[in-house]
Structure formats: structure tokens, C-alpha cells
Amino acid sequence: MMNNLTHTIDGAGQGSEGSFEVCDPSTSLPFALCPDGSGEQLDLAVLAARRAQRQWEASGWEARGEAVLAFSNAVRQELDSVARLLTHEQGKPLEEARAELMRACESMDSFSRQQLKSVVLRDDDMELVVEHFYAAGVAAVISPWNSPLGLFTLRVIPLLMSGSTVVQKPSPYTPLSSLRLGEIGRRVFPPGVLNVIAGRDPLGQWMTDHPGIDRVSFTGSVRTGKRVMASAAESLKRVGLELGGNDPAIVLADADVKKVAPKLLWAALRNCGQICMAVKRIYAHESVHDELVRELEALVSGIKVGSGLAQGTQLGPLQNRMQYDFVQELIADTRQLPGVRIHVGTETPSGEGYFVSPYVVSNVDDAARIVCEEQFGPVIPVLKFTELEDVLQRANSTCYGLSASVWSSDPKKAAEVGARIQAGTVWVNNHMMLDADIPFGGWKTSGIGRGNGLLGLQNCMESQVVRVLKTPA
Numbered sequence: 430m431m432n433n434l435t436h437t438i439d440g441a442g443q444g445s446e447g448s449f450e451v452c453d454p455s456t457s458l459p460f461a462l463c464p465d466g467s468g469e470q471l472d473l474a475v476l477a478a479r480r481a482q483r484q485w486e487a488s489g490w491e492a493r494g495e496a497v498l499a500f501s502n503a504v505r506q507e508l509d510s511v512a513r514l515l516t517h518e519q520g521k522p523l524e525e526a527r528a529e530l531m532r533a534c535e536s537m538d539s540f541s542r543q544q545l546k547s548v549v550l551r552d553d554d555m556e557l558v559v560e561h562f563y564a565a566g567v568a569a570v571i572s573p574w575n576s577p578l579g580l581f582t583l584r585v586i587p588l589l590m591s592g593s594t595v596v597q598k599p600s601p602y603t604p605l606s607s608l609r610l611g612e613i614g615r616r617v618f619p620p621g622v623l624n625v626i627a628g629r630d631p632l633g634q635w636m637t638d639h640p641g642i643d644r645v646s647f648t649g650s651v652r653t654g655k656r657v658m659a660s661a662a663e664s665l666k667r668v669g670l671e672l673g674g675n676d677p678a679i680v681l682a683d684a685d686v687k688k689v690a691p692k693l694l695w696a697a698l699r700n701c702g703q704i705c706m707a708v709k710r711i712y713a714h715e716s717v718h719d720e721l722v723r724e725l726e727a728l729v730s731g732i733k734v735g736s737g738l739a740q741g742t743q744l745g746p747l748q749n750r751m752q753y754d755f756v757q758e759l760i761a762d763t764r765q766l767p768g769v770r771i772h773v774g775t776e777t778p779s780g781e782g783y784f785v786s787p788y789v790v791s792n793v794d795d796a797a798r799i800v801c802e803e804q805f806g807p808v809i810p811v812l813k814f815t816e817l818e819d820v821l822q823r824a825n826s827t828c829y830g831l832s833a834s835v836w837s838s839d840p841k842k843a844a845e846v847g848a849r850i851q852a853g854t855v856w857v858n859n860h861m862m863l864d865a866d867i868p869f870g871g872w873k874t875s876g877i878g879r880g881n882g883l884l885g886l887q888n889c890m891e892s893q894v895v896r897v898l899k900t901p902a
């Protein structure tokens with residue numbers, strides 16, 4: 430049993446008295462013990478972050494950018510071993526884990542060049558008005574289990590760039606690869622700047638309750654996001670929430686189905702569907718609907734499901750038992766719908782792993798649970814539409830508003846359709862492109878605030894306006 434990873438607190442490694450098991454989702458068996466961070470250890474991490482904060486902020490954008498770049502390079506040096514650890518605990522195919530880590534490094538490189546400079550808002554005979562931006566202070570970053578390292582960098586690094594210091598908590602399902610990033614960070618950042626502490630759900634609540642924390646950046650479910658906001662309200666902590674999604678993809682009548690189908694397939698199935706911004710429901714115009722269903726059914730039939738560490742695996746297991754049971758429940762619910770057509774892709778490996786075949790579901794209506802809930806699994810519902818007004822109304826009939834896509838041979842027309850979808854990001858002829866310099870975030874219950882880009886930096890900083898009357902007092 431692997432048992433060698435520690436928290437990073439004040440620049441040093443620290444174990445805990447307690448520990449919890451981390452399972453390999455391809456076997457469901459524990460393969461590692463993770464230290465279970467205590468309240469006292471959280472206090473130490475927050476204290477260290479507070480001590481380091483002023484100097485870190487005073488070091489300036491250039492110096493912080495250099496440190497972030499050094500971190501990114503140090504992570505690249507260990508890419509293979511960290512990616513393997515990620516696959517072991519999360520389940521995704523090794524190539525996907527490597528891609529997640531490479532993208533994380535590219536994001537860090539991009540963040541290292543971002544700066545939010547003071548802005549002159551007015552300069553006339555009467556008055557000089559300048560807006561300055563300051564770090565929030567000590568920030569808590571609480572992360573989910575689906576893309577631990579991609580989300581570690583997208584949330585932690587802008588805060589570090591802005592001059593805040595950070596205490597990060599990974600999900601108890603996938604804590605190990607984040608602890609590894611914390612270890613790598615010890616070689617690069619001054620003590621206290623980046624603290625990584627693993628623990629179970631109560632540690633998350635202690636963080637949102639903690640009086641020494643100024644800002645909470647939370648990524649996870651809507652249910653927990655509401656609790657985070659309620660807890661942060663006590664001390665009016667600043668909160669950024671990146672929550673769930675039920676992304677629609679609308680395929681217009683003029684789309685080239687053969688080209689679109691494989692792109693839609695992987696926008697729905699990557700990471701076994703466990704991505705907030707994955708395609709979760711497809712609306713196809715009646716003139717292309719049947720052909721698209723046939724294409725998707727043919728494509729899922731060729732997918733290789735297996736352990737993420739096995740050669741050639743395209744679809745790994747779901748990450749944990751709770752998610753596996755939920756997706757099985759949705760599949761059972763879908764099976765009993767009258768008239769529904771269900772196409773099951775390839776066989777899953779035998780054993781106790783959390784494997785689910787990829788499914789294409791059609792002849793299903795909008796009220797079905799598989800359509801209106803966030804499935805977070807490899808099940809793709811395809812729905813038919815005739816009128817544009819009708820499909821827009823159906824796409825927008827959801828409590829979510831993270832992202833969406835429109836597919837057509839006329840990108841300009843598709844962009845006009847996309848502009849009418851209530852979501853933070855709308856892609857045309859694409860889905861899931863995410864860049865460190867482009868703001869991303871959700872409408873409605875998909876979140877509050879934006880990450881990435883200058884808007885993302887602004888969101889995690891405090892603004893101060895200085896107004897100077899030019900007439901002497």
C-alpha cells in the first residue's frame with residue numbers, strides 16, 4: 430500500500446495521525462493511504478499563508494510570474510510519474526492524464542505572463558482617478574475529483590499570480606496527485622505561499638468557516654457550492670463558485686454529420702463523461718437526427734473500455750462508487766421509458782471496477798432524468814427538433830448555464846443561434862476548448878464569478894479607486 434505522500438504546510442512535508450484509503454477505480458480496491466488533515470494542521474497552513482502573504486504580494490508580478498514558470502517547468506520534469514499517479518487514483522486513460530498535465534503546464538505558462546495593472550479611469554483638469562488592484566489575502570481552493578490537476582492549476586495559479594497565498598484541498602477521492610504537486614511546489618515557492626492539505630469533506634467546511642481565510646475558490650457540485658456560500662456568508666468571505674453543467678449541443682440542419690459525430694462523441698465521453706462542460710444532451714434537427722444517431726451508435730461500438738493504465742484504453746472507469754451507482758440508476762430509469770431506443774457500446778471488463786459501457790439514447794423526451802440531470806457518465810441522449818425557437822427554449826429550460834455548442838456548415842448563422850443560449854461559454858463547431866487567457870464560468874446554478882483571463886484575475890482581487898482632486902486643499 431502506497432503511504433509516502435504528505436501535506437505541504439509552510440514549505441515542509443507533514444503527515445497526519447489519521448489517514449484514509451484511496452481506491453483504484455479500475456479495481457475498486459484501496460492502493461494508497463492518504464494523510465487526513467486535522468483542524469490544527471489547517472490552522473498551521475492558514476497561519477503560514479498569512480505570514481507569507483505580504484511579502485509574496487510585494488514581490489511583484491514579474492517575480493511571481495517567474496516562480497509560476499519555474500513551477501510549471503518542475504512539473505514538466507515529472508510529467509510521466511505524476512500522470513501515472515493521476516490515472517491510478519482517478520481512472521482516466523494514461524494519455525488523457527498526460528494531456529491534462531500538459532494542458533495544466535501550458536495554462537501555468539500563460540498565467541505567468543498575465544498582469545493586472547492599475548488603470549487611469551479619469552484624468553482631466555479637476556481630477557485624477559486611478560483604479561488599483563490588490564490581492565484578496567489568504568485563499569482556500571477546494572477541488573473536485575474529475576480533473577484534479579487541471580483544476581488545481583486553473584484555480585490556484587491565478588490566485589498566486591494576484592499576490593494571494595493559498596491553502597488547497599483536493600477531493601478525498603483523488604488527493605494523491607495534488608499532494609505531489611504540493612511537494613514539487615516546495616522546491617519553488619517561498620514557505621507558506623502554496624500549502625496543500627488533504628482531508629475528507631469536513632476539512633472543506635473548516636476551510637469555509639475559518640476566520641483566517643479571505644477568499645474561497647470552490648469547484649464542485651451545486652449542492653456543496655450552496656453550503657460553501659452559506660458558510661462563507663458568516664464572515665462575508667469572497668467566493669468564486671465553479672459548479673455543475675448540463676451542456677446542450679445543437680446540431681443544425683446544414684451540419685455535416687460525418688464530420689460532427691466523432692467530435693460530439695468525444696466532447697461527451699472524454700474522462701468517461703465526468704467533465705463539467707462535457708456535452709450532456711444533443712439536440713439534432715429532424716433532417717439529420719437519424720443519421721447522427723446511427724453514426725454515434727457505430728462509433729460507441731468501437732470504443733475500448735478498460736483500466737486507464739492498460740494499453741489502448743479509450744474509456745476508463747467512473748471515478749467512484751457513488752458516481753457509478755448514480756449512473757446505473759439513470760440507466761435503469763432510462764430503460765423503463767416507453768419507446769426509448771438504447772444502444773449499448775462495447776463490453777466492459779469483468780471484475781469490481783467502476784466500468785460502464787458507453788450508451789447512445791434516442792427517442793427520449795426532455796423530461797427524462799437522463800436529459801434534465803447532469804449525468805456525469807458515458808450516456809449520450811440525442812433529441813430531435815424541428816423549429817429553432819423550440820430548440821432554444823428546450824436548451825435553456827435548465828437550472829444550469831455553464832456552456833453549450835452549436836454545429837453548422839455556416840459558422841456565422843450558428844453564432845447567432847449560440848448568442849441566444851443562456852450559458853457562460855458558447856462554442857461554434859467545437860465543444861470544451863478552455864484557455865487560460867479566456868474567461869470561463871457559469872450562469873444560473875453553474876456558478877458565480879469567472880476564472881481565467883483578466884476578468885478571472887479581477888474576480889480574485891480587491892479593487893481600490895483613488896480619486897485625487899487637483900485643487901490644493
Ligand code: NAD
Pocket residue numbers: 571572573574575576580598599600601628629630631632633634635637648649650651652653654656657671672673674704705706803805831871875876
Ligand atoms: P463535491 O461538491 O462533492 O466536492 C467537491 C469538494 O468539496 C471536495 O474536495 C469535497 O471534499 C469538498 N466538500 C464537501 N463538502 C464540503 C463542505 N460542506 N464545505 C466545503 N467543502 C466541501 O463535488 P465532486 O463530486 O467532487 O465534483 C463533481 C462536480 O463538480 C460536478 O457537478 C461537476 O460538474 C463539478 N465541476 C465543475 C467544474 C467547473 O469548472 N464549473 C469543473 C469540474 C467539476
